[in-house]
Structure formats: C-alpha cells, structure tokens
Amino acid sequence: DTAVSQTPKYLVTQMGNDKSIKCEQNLGHDTMYWYKQDSKKFLKIMFSYNNKELIINETVPNRFSPKSPDKAHLNLHINSLELGDSAVYFCASSLAGTGLHYGYTFGSGTRLTVV
C-alpha cells in the first residue's frame, strides 16, 4: 500500500549509459515531481507534471527527459550518464490547488551512482 513508489531503489551504472527511473503513486494526486538531492543534501526541483502535462521544467540538461503516461506515473530517462548525475532522485506527488493543504508525498528515493 505504498503511496509513492520508485524503482529501482539503487542504480549503479557506467558513464555514457542510458537509464530510467520509474515512479508511481496511488494517492489519486494529479501532479507529480522529480527532485534531485546532491551529495550535500541540497534538494532542487527538476520537473513537474500536472495531468500528464509538463508544467515545470527547470534548468536541467536535455539528457534528462521525463515522461508521464498517465497522472499516476512519472518516469525519468537519462541519456549519456555523467559522473555529475550521481545523486538521489526523489519523486513526489500532490493535488494541484489543494495539494498545499497536505504538502507533497515523497517516494523513498533512487540513489544513482555513475562510475
């Protein structure tokens, strides 16, 4: 009955590879997000989708491509991985407009290590 689930939990890969991270929420939320947490614990938003529509796209290399097949899923594909992409990636969800009353619900994160 996990609310926001991410897979995989850990991902170790070589530079230059392409990888995907998947996120699913069963809360009935209509907005989903990807955040990146660096080694100093700093959290920065990358993307946000509302009902499958991209609404936030921060300054992120175009090697990162989000995809939302439906409002319960938000995936992140990364091409040509670089060492600097190593981080923990968090998926989150909320209800647009009323979501602030509940805050975001976060997944447990995907720790990506690029070697």
Place this chain on the structure above:
Amino acid sequence: AQSVTQLDSQVPVFEEAPVELRCNYSSSVSVYLFWYVQYPNQGLQLLLKYLSGSTLVKGINGFEAEFNKSQTSFHLRKPSVHISDTAEYFCAVSDGKAAGNKLTFGGGTRVLVKP
C-alpha cells in the same frame, strides 16, 4: 523568486534538551511554509505546515513552528528531543500557485541527538 535559508547546517543536541532550527525565507508574494524531516536513507516526511491563520503551528512528533511575517522566519522547535529525532530537517516555501505548487527547499539542518 523565492528562497529559503537555513542558518545552521548542523545542530548537536543532548537527549531531552530543547532544540530550535532556524529558517528564513524571501518571497515577493504570500507564502506557504513547510518543514520536512528526512531520516537516514529515507524520503522526506511532512512535519508541519503553515498555510494561514494561527502563526503557531503544531506538527507530528512534538514539533512546532512559529511563522513570523515581519522577520520572514519560520523556526522549528521541540522542547525535548529523543535519539530518534536524529535526522535532516528541511524548511520549504511555496507561493501557492495552483500549477505545480513548486516547493523551494532550504539547504537542510542535520540534527544529531546525543545520549
């Protein structure tokens, strides 16, 4: 643009002592304020939020925070900490726009509770 500053990167505290974590924000519009906690190797969990009304907000696990508009602060307090409160704490701000409700996080404060 909104921003959040957490003035202390680390706060060591003895068990059963009080703790205060400082958070200051800047925003040109009305704000909504949040505190999240991140336990080791886990995602973020909402502690409490200020949306409107009473400036003293009570959250889970005995935490409370006070919104001070004139000082643009939202400090988090707990009168008596437990070992289990050892974690990273994040202050966050949102301008409440419906589309995306983007949360901007501070850099985090690591609380280390000592026996």
